[in-house]
Amino acid sequence: MTTTLLLQVVVSGLLLGAVYALFSSGLSLIWGMMNVVNFAHGEFVMLGMYTAVVVWTALGGGPWASVPIAAILIATLGVLAYFLLVRHIMRGPMLAQILGTFGLALFLRYGALWVFGANFKTLPDDLVGHSFILGGIRFEGSRVLAGVVGLVVTVLLHLLLTRTSIGSRMLAVSEDATAAQLMGIRPQRMQALAWALAGAATGIAGALIATFFYTSPTVGETLAIVAFVTVALGGFGSVMGALVAGLLIGVVESLSAFLIGPVYKDVIVYAAFVLVLWFRPQGLMGTN
Amino acid sequence: MVELSRRAVTIGAASAAFAFARNAAAEEVVKIGVLYPLSGNAASAGNYAKMAVELGADIVNKGDPELAKLMPVAKGGGLAGLKGAKVELVVADNQGTPAAGQNQTLRLITQEKVVAMLGCYQSGITQTASAVAEKYGIPFLTPESTAADLTDRGFKWFFRTTPIATNFAKAYSDFLEEQKAAGRKVGSIAIVYENTEYGKSTSTAIADLFVKEGRNVTMKVSYSANSTDVQPQVLQLKEKNPDVVIFVSYTSDAILYTKTMKSLNWKPEIMMADAAGFNDPAYVKSMGPEAEGLISRSAFAPGKPGSIAAICDALYRKKSGGGGLEDGSARALQGFLALVDALNRAGSTDPAKIQAALKATDMKADQMVAGYNGVKFDDKGQNTLGSSLLIQMRNGEYVPVWPKVKATADVVLPYKGWTK
Numbered sequence: 207m208t209t210t211l212l213l214q215v216v217v218s219g220l221l222l223g224a225v226y227a228l229f230s231s232g233l234s235l236i237w238g239m240m241n242v243v244n245f246a247h248g249e250f251v252m253l254g255m256y257t258a259v260v261v262w263t264a265l266g267g268g269p270w271a272s273v274p275i276a277a278i279l280i281a282t283l284g285v286l287a288y289f290l291l292v293r294h295i296m297r298g299p300m301l302a303q304i305l306g307t308f309g310l311a312l313f314l315r316y317g318a319l320w321v322f323g324a325n326f327k328t329l330p331d332d333l334v335g336h337s338f339i340l341g342g343i344r345f346e347g348s349r350v351l352a353g354v355v356g357l358v359v360t361v362l363l364h365l366l367l368t369r370t371s372i373g374s375r376m377l378a379v380s381e382d383a384t385a386a387q388l389m390g391i392r393p394q395r396m397q398a399l400a401w402a403l404a405g406a407a408t409g410i411a412g413a414l415i416a417t418f419f420y421t422s423p424t425v426g427e428t429l430a431i432v433a434f435v436t437v438a439l440g441g442f443g444s445v446m447g448a449l450v451a452g453l454l455i456g457v458v459e460s461l462s463a464f465l466i467g468p469v470y471k472d473v474i475v476y477a478a479f480v481l482v483l484w485f486r487p488q489g490l491m492g493t494n
Numbered sequence: 495m496v497e498l499s500r501r502a503v504t505i506g507a508a509s510a511a512f513a514f515a516r517n518a519a520a521e522e523v524v525k526i527g528v529l530y531p532l533s534g535n536a537a538s539a540g541n542y543a544k545m546a547v548e549l550g551a552d553i554v555n556k557g558d559p560e561l562a563k564l565m566p567v568a569k570g571g572g573l574a575g576l577k578g579a580k581v582e583l584v585v586a587d588n589q590g591t592p593a594a595g596q597n598q599t600l601r602l603i604t605q606e607k608v609v610a611m612l613g614c615y616q617s618g619i620t621q622t623a624s625a626v627a628e629k630y631g632i633p634f635l636t637p638e639s640t641a642a643d644l645t646d647r648g649f650k651w652f653f654r655t656t657p658i659a660t661n662f663a664k665a666y667s668d669f670l671e672e673q674k675a676a677g678r679k680v681g682s683i684a685i686v687y688e689n690t691e692y693g694k695s696t697s698t699a700i701a702d703l704f705v706k707e708g709r710n711v712t713m714k715v716s717y718s719a720n721s722t723d724v725q726p727q728v729l730q731l732k733e734k735n736p737d738v739v740i741f742v743s744y745t746s747d748a749i750l751y752t753k754t755m756k757s758l759n760w761k762p763e764i765m766m767a768d769a770a771g772f773n774d775p776a777y778v779k780s781m782g783p784e785a786e787g788l789i790s791r792s793a794f795a796p797g798k799p800g801s802i803a804a805i806c807d808a809l810y811r812k813k814s815g816g817g818g819l820e821d822g823s824a825r826a827l828q829g830f831l832a833l834v835d836a837l838n839r840a841g842s843t844d845p846a847k848i849q850a851a852l853k854a855t856d857m858k859a860d861q862m863v864a865g866y867n868g869v870k871f872d873d874k875g876q877n878t879l880g881s882s883l884l885i886q887m888r889n890g891e892y893v894p895v896w897p898k899v900k901a902t903a904d905v906v907l908p909y910k911g912w913t914k
Contacts (some may be wrong), residue, residue: 331753331914
C-alpha cells in the first residue's frame with residue numbers, strides 16, 4: 207500500500223468529516239440553546255437536498271443559487287416548527303418533546319414521499335466542478351466545497367455565539383430563560399432565532415450534500431444517525447465540538463473501512479464513541 | 495405531480511373499497527396480500543413492483559382485448575374458475591425492515607384474511623414474512639427474492655418464480671469464460687456485496703461456483719447497506735485493481751458506488767452487477783450516463799411486437815406514465831400471473847387447494863411476461879424453468895447482449911463508465 211493511497215483515505219475521511227460537521231451544527235445549536243432534541247433534523251437536511259434538486263431541475267441553478275434559497279426555506283421551516291410545535295411541546299414532559307419532533311420527522315418524510323415520489327434523484331456531478339489532483343491526491347470539487355463551507359459555517363456560528371451580543375443573549379436564554387427575561391431579553395424571540403439559524407445551517411448543508419449524494423425521501427434517516435453521534439461526541443451544544451467530532455468520525459470511519467473492512471467501520475466508530483463518552487460523558491468539548 | 499395524483503387515486507379507491515365492503519357480499523372478491531418496500535431505501539423499486547402487480551390485477555379484473563387472445567386470464571370479468579370473482583389487492587408496506595415485513599404479513603393474514611401472499615423484493619424480508627405465512631398455512635409466492643436458501647428451508651407453502659443466485663452465478667461464469675476466450679482480462683475478480691440476506695447469499699453462491707470453475711476470486715468486500723460513504727471500498731478496489739468487479743447492491747449504494755468510482759477515477763476491465771439496485775429505473779435514469787458498458791442481468795426482454803411481453807410492456811408504460819417493464823417489474827408481474835393462474839385452477843379460496851394448484855402449475859414459455867422458459871415448481875417450491883439474460887448499459891439504456899440467441903446487440907468491452 208502506498209503512502210499516497212493512505213493519504214487519499216485520510217483526506218477522504220477529513221472531507222467526509224467536515225460534511226458531517228456541517229450537517230450536525232444545526233442540531234447542536236438547537237440542543238445547546240433549548241435542550242430540545244430535534245428528531246426531525248435529518249428531514250430538514252433532506253428538504254435542503256430537495257431544494258437543491260428542485261432549483262436545478264426547474265431553474266437549472268447550481269449551488270450558488272440553491273444554497274441561499276435552501277438556507278432561507280429551511281430557516282423559515284425552523285421558525286414555523288418552533289412557533290407551531292416546539293414552543294408548545296416544550297411545556298410538556300420530556301416524552302412529549304421527543305414524540306413531537308419525531309412526529310414532525312415522520313410528517314416531513316412521508317410528505318416528501320407524497321410530493322416527490324420514492325425515486326432517487328441525483329444532481330450532475332460537474333455542477334460544482336470536476337475533481338482535481340493535488341500532490342497525487344484526488345479532490346472532488348463538490349466535496350471540497352461542502353467541506354470548506356462546513357468549516358466556515360461552523361466557525362461563524364461559534365463566533366456568533368461567543369463574540370456577539372446576540373450570542374450572549376441567546377446563551378443567557380438557554381441558561382435561565384426567566385432571569386434573561388428579567389434582564390429585558392425576549393426568550394421566545396431568541397429561541398426562534400436559534401431555530402432560524404439552525405435551519406439556515408441545515409439548509410445549506412442539505413443543498414451542498416445534494417451535489418455529491420443521492421436525494422430520496424428517506425435519506426434523512428441515513429444521515430441523521432451520524433448527526434446525533436457527532437453532536438453527542440462533540441459535546442451537547444458545542445458547535446466547535448461538533449466540528450472536531452465530525453472530523454474525527456470521518457477519519458476513523460475511512461481508515462477503519464479501508465484497513466479493516468467496510469462492514470466493521472460502524473463497530474469501530476461506535477466503540478470509539480462509547481469509549482470517549484465513558485471518560486468524558488459531556489463530550490469532547492462540552493461543559494457538563 | 496403524477497405521483498401525487500396516483501396516490502390520491504389510491505387513497506380514494508381504498509376508501510371507496512372500504513365503503514363498499516359492507517354490501518360487497520354479493521360480489522365475491524379474492525384478496526391477495528401484496529407486500530413491498532413502499533418506504534425506506536428500496537421504496538422506488540418497491541413502487542415499480544407494486545405498479546406491475548396492480549397492472550396484473552387490472553388485466554384479470556378488466557381484461558385486455560389483445561392480451562385475451564394469448565392469455566386465458568386476460569378476458570376480463572375476474573377469475574373464471576372462481577365464478578368471476580374479482581382480485582382485490584391488499585397492498586402493505588414492508589418499510590424495508592424484516593420486522594415490519596413480519597408484522598404486516600401477520601396483519602394481512604389474520605385481519606385482512608388474504609388467501610395468498612406476494613412479495614417482498616428484499617430477500618431478508620421475504621425470509622421473515624414467508625415464515626409467518628408458513629405458520630398460518632397461507633401460500634406465499636415471491637416473484638423476485640433471489641437468496642438461494644429461501645427455498646432450502648423445507649417450507650410447504652413457499653413458491654418462487656424467479657431464477658436464483660446459483661443460476662445467475664452460472665450465467666456470469668459462462669459469460670466471463672466467453673470474454674476470456676475473446677481475449678479480455680478476467681484473471682482477478684472482486685465481489686462487493688451488502689451484508690443482508692440478499693448480498694451474503696448471492697455473493698457466496700457466485701464465489702462458490704467461480705472457485706469450482708477455476709476462476710480467481712481475489713477480493714470479497716462486505717459492507718453495510720445504506721452507507722453514508724463508500725470511498726474506502728473504492729480505494730480498496732483501486733489498490734488491488736481487479737480485472738472484474740461484481741456488485742451485489744441495492745439502489746442507494748449502487749448510486750454511491752457509481753459516483754465514487756468516477757470521482758476517484760477507477761474502473762475495472764469488466765464491471766458487472768447482480769441486478770437489484772443497478773436495475774432500478776431510478777438508477778438507470780440518473781446514473782446511466784456514468785455507467786456506460788455496465789453488465790447486469792435481467793429476466794425481461796421486450797420481445798417481438800404482439801407477444802405477451804410486448805403487450806404488457808405497452809400497458810405498463812401507459813400505467814407508469816413513462817418507463818416500460820424492466821427486470822424488477824416484469825418479474826413481479828410474472829409472479830402475480832403465476833399466482834392468479836393457480837387461483838383460477840384451484841377454483842376455491844381454500845389455501846390448501848391453492849397450494850395444490852400452485853404445485854401443479856405448468857405454464858409454457860409462450861405464456862411468459864418475463865423471459866422464463868415457463869413456470870413449474872419443484873418439491874422445494876422453486877421454479878425450474880426460470881432463466882435470465884445479461885444486459886449491458888448503452889447510452890443510458892439496458893440492451894440484451896447475452897446469450898447470443900436472446901441478444902439484440904453485441905457485447906462492447908472494456909467497461910467505459912462515465913462518458914464525459
